[in-house]
Amino acid sequence: MKELMNVTFAPHVRSNMTTSNIMLYVIIALLPAASLSIINYGLYAFTLYGVCILSAVIFEHIFCKIQGKKSSITDLSSVVTGILFTMTLPPTLPIWTAVVGVFFAIVVGKMVFGGIGQNPFNPALTGRMILLISFPALMTSFKSPVYTTIDALSGATILGNVKTDLSTYGYFSHYPININYLIFTSGGSLGEISPIALIIGGLFLLYKQIISWHIPVAFIGTVFIFTFILNQVDDNITISAYHHVLSGGLLLGAFFMATDYSTSPMFNTGKILFGIGCGFLTVAIRVYGGYPEGVGFAILIMNAFVPMFDKFFRPNVFGDRDEKLF
C-alpha cells in the first residue's frame, strides 16, 4: 500500500503569533519601566519582582496540578501578571505580603474562573486591591527614589500630596509643568516611576499590534480632557491635566492593564466606551473620592461592564444592512 498523508482542513498556514509570543512581547514592553524601577529602588525591588514572578508561576502550576489539568505556565501569562502586580506595589512592601497578594491575583483573580481568558477582573489589580484594603498602612508607605526630578515632596506622588494637603489645609500647592517629569516622577508604586518608559512600552505593543489604540487613547484622552476642563473652571479643584496624565498609575493602567484581553471588550466601539468609562471613573475617584489614585478601581469597575459592551456593540456583518434593499 502506498503511503497516506495526514489530511487537515484549510488553512494550512498559520501566523507565527502565539499566546506565549504575545505574553513575551508584553514582558519585553514592561522591561524598560521595570528596570528603571529596580535602578531607583535597588536590590529590594529586584527581590520583589523575582519573588512575585516566581510565586505567580508556582501558584498557577500547583492549581493546575490540583485540578488534574496540564500545567498552563508555558503560556507565560502568569509571568506577565507577576510583573504587573509587582509594578503596582510600593517599594517597601514586605515579601510575605507580596506573596499573599500574588495568591489572590493568580488563584482568586484568575484560576478559579477557569484560567486564562475566563477571568472577569484583571488579576494583577485584583491582587493589589485586596492588599490595599487588607493592609492599607503597608500599601501606602512609600520611599523616595534615588533619581527624581521633583524635589522634596512630603507624600509619594503629586496626587497623594494634593489629597493630603486638601484634607489638612483645605487647599493645595501648585506644581510647575516640568518636562523632566516625563522621565522620572516623584515615586509612588514601583512601575510608576518613569512615564517615558511606560510610553515606550505601550508604543511597542501598538507597533506589534498586540494592543489596539482604542483603549489607551480613549482612557488617557478622557482623563486629559476631563481634568483640563476642571482645571480651567477653577484651578483650586485639581492640579493640571499634565500632572494628572503622568502621575500615578494612569499610563501603566491604560497601556498594560485596561488592554488585558480577558477583561476588556473585543470590539472597537466597546473598547472606546470602556476607555472613556475608565477615564471618567479615574478622575472622579482622584478628584472627588477618598483615595488619591483611582486607576485601579476604575479599571476593575469597568471590567464588570465588559460582557455588556461585547453584547451590545458588535461589528456589522458585511452586507447585512443592505439585505433590506431587496
Next chain:
Amino acid sequence: MLGQFHLKGGIHPAGNKIADVSAVKEFQILEGDDFFIPFIQHIGAPAVPVINIGDYVEKGSLIAECGKGLSTNIHSPVSGVIKDISTVFHPAIGHIQGCIISADGKNDDFKKIEGGSNLAEVALKAGIVGLGGAGFPTHIKLSPNKPVDTVIINGAECEPYLMCDHALMREKGENILQGAVMIKEQVKASACIIAVENNKKDCIALLKQKAKNYNIDIIGLPVKYPQGGEKQLIYSILGRVVPSGRLPADIGVLIQNVATTNALYEAAIYSKPLYERVVTISGDVEHPSNYRMPIGVPAERFLERSSNKYTKGYKVVFGGPMTGSSVASLQIPLIKTTGGVLLLKKIKKQEVLPCIRCGKCSQVCVMGLVPRELEQNFLVNDTLKNIDEKIMSCIECGCCSYICPSRRLLAETIKAGKKRASIYLSAKKDSK
C-alpha cells in the same frame, strides 16, 4: 475613484510567490499514462458519461455531458482508450464516479467543439467552470437574469504560493483582454475592469499597455488576503456591498477569473474545450514552477515529471494554502479547479489552547463575524444561535484560524457549523 475602497479586516500572510513565471511549461504525456477523470469537477450535479469502456477518445472529445440542473460538460484531456468507468478520487469529495483513460501517447490536435451561438452556449459546450477554485459553471453566470453593468476580471490571486494566474496573465494577456470584451458584450455591460494585486507589477504594466486598444480599466489593488474574494473584490473596486445571501449579479456585477476568461476566449475563437489549465507547483519543492496541465493527472506523476520529489511527512495541498484541500494520497488527480499543488513542510504540532479573547479573529474577519462565538456555539450544538450570528455569511477564507494565537480551529469548526445551519435552513424552507 475605482479601486480606492478600503477593505476592512484581512491578513497579510507571507506571499511565498516563488514559482517561476517566466514561462508556462508544457506537461509531457507518455504512452500508457492513466488519466483519472471524476465526473464532478464543478459545483452542482455530476456530468453524465457518454462513453463506454473500450471506446477510443480523441483529445478534447466529450466524455460526460451536462447533467440535470447546475452542471457542465467534461472533455477528454488526451487521446486514448477508456480503460474503466468506475469510482475515482476527487480531491475534495473523495470517491465519486469517473472514468480512467489510458493515453496512446499521440500528440494530435484537439477535437473542436461545434455550435454555440453565443458565449454562454460556447461555455457550456466547452465545459468551462470558474477556474479560480470554486468551479461554478460559467454558462450559468454568463446568462444572468438581471441587468449587469460592470464586468470584473479577477486577477488578484491573493492566495500565497499560487502563481498560475500570474503566469497566465504574462503569457496570454491579449487573450484575457479580448475574452473580457466578449464577456462584456455577452452580458451587455457598460464597464469592464481587470483587477490585479499590486504584487504583480509586471502583469499590471503589460495589461495596461495592451488595454489601450480596448475600453478596459486595469486596476492595481493593495496586497491583502482575501482581496480576491468575490464580495471583497467588488467592494474594493466599486464600493458596492453584496447583501447577505445574494450574488454579485443582484447588484449588477459579474466576476470572472482571468483563467476562466482565457478559457472562454480560446473556446470562442479556437473552439477549444476546457481540458487543460495552468497549475502552480510550489511550496517546499526544488523546482517551483507553472505547468500547463491536462486534467486528470495524479499528483504523483505531476511531481515526477516536474522533477520534484515528495518528501516523507510533507503535506500535499491542492489549491492555495488558505482554502485548498489537503489530500491523503498522491494518486489523487488534478481537476479543473486545481490551481496549484503545494508540498508543505511538516510544521510542529501546535496545541489548541484556551481562547484568550484577544478579538483578533473578528478584527481580521472580512465579513464582520465573531468567529470565536461561532466556534463556541458550535461546540455546544447551538445551531440557532449560529444562524442568528450570521454563520452563513462566512466565506471560509480561513483568516480567523490563521491569526488565532491560541491555534483554535475556528474556520474548521465554522465550516462544520455552516453545514448544520444549512441543513436546518433548508428544512425550514421546506416546512413553509
